[in-house]
Amino acid sequence: MIELHLGDITELATDAIVNAANARMLGGGGVDGAIHRAAGAALLEACRALPEVEPNVRCPPGQARLLPGGNLKARHVIATVGPVWKGGTCGEDETLAQCYRSCLQLAEEHRLESIAFPAISTGAYGFPIERAARIALREIRAHLHKADFPSLVVCVLFNKADHDVYRAILEE
Numbered sequence: 001m002i003e004l005h006l007g008d009i010t011e012l013a014t015d016a017i018v019n020a021a022n023a024r025m026l027g028g029g030g031v032d033g034a035i036h037r038a039a040g041a042a043l044l045e046a047c048r049a050l051p052e053v054e055p056n057v058r059c060p061p062g063q064a065r066l067l068p069g070g071n072l073k074a075r076h077v078i079a080t081v082g083p084v085w086k087g088g089t090c091g092e093d094e095t096l097a098q099c100y101r102s103c104l105q106l107a108e109e110h111r112l113e114s115i116a117f118p119a120i121s122t123g124a125y126g127f128p129i130e131r132a133a134r135i136a137l138r139e140i141r142a143h144l145h146k147a148d149f150p151s152l153v154v155c156v157l158f159n160k161a162d163h164d165v166y167r168a169i170l171e172e
């Protein structure tokens with residue numbers, strides 16, 4: 001089932017919440033900053049312990065990493081790195097789709113019942129919200145259709161305009 005929620009993802013008690021991180025995985029602004037502030041040191045230490053796949057890259061764009069939730073209500077954080085929007089001709093759509101697939105695959109592998117996503121890449125990374133929402137909902141629907149876990153996916157929007165975009169697409 002897909003639910004929409006308007007608010008702060010750090011307050012959700014789903015089994016996992018997804019963080020829109022960067023490749024270095026040591027925190028940042030936006031939802032990354034909010035999740036690290038709420039989770040505390042345990043999350044940052046777990047990020048630091050992740051092996052670098054290349055200098056300053058612990059998670060390449062499109063991939064995901066399972067991490068502890070620390071002080072969050074959510075048991076886990078699933079960090080993913082979205083594409084930086086460059087106009088749409090550099091594979092951004094596919095990288096964003098991979099983010100959702102990678103997070104959902106981790107949730108399935110770890111038999112997590114519920115997962116909450118922010119609108120990955122639509123903030124600092126500049127990905128247009130409607131285009132991103134269509135990719136997100138397409139990938140989430142496809143996963144829910146074929147897999148038993150998770151059974152609940154919550155799309156968390158931080159402002160009403162984004163929430164209305166998601167709702168309109170869901171109701172098409």
Ligand code: APR
Binds near residue numbers: 122162
């Ligand atoms: N809860 C839910 N959603 C949030 C929250 C929050 N507390 N804070 C921000 N958002 C929303 C934004 O409104 C936006 O819709 O998350 C979406 C993603 O925005 P960003 O957090 O800016 O993430 P992104 O666009 O993927 O850019 C990632 O920004 O913070 C840095 O370290 C991060 O370098 C990385 C880059």
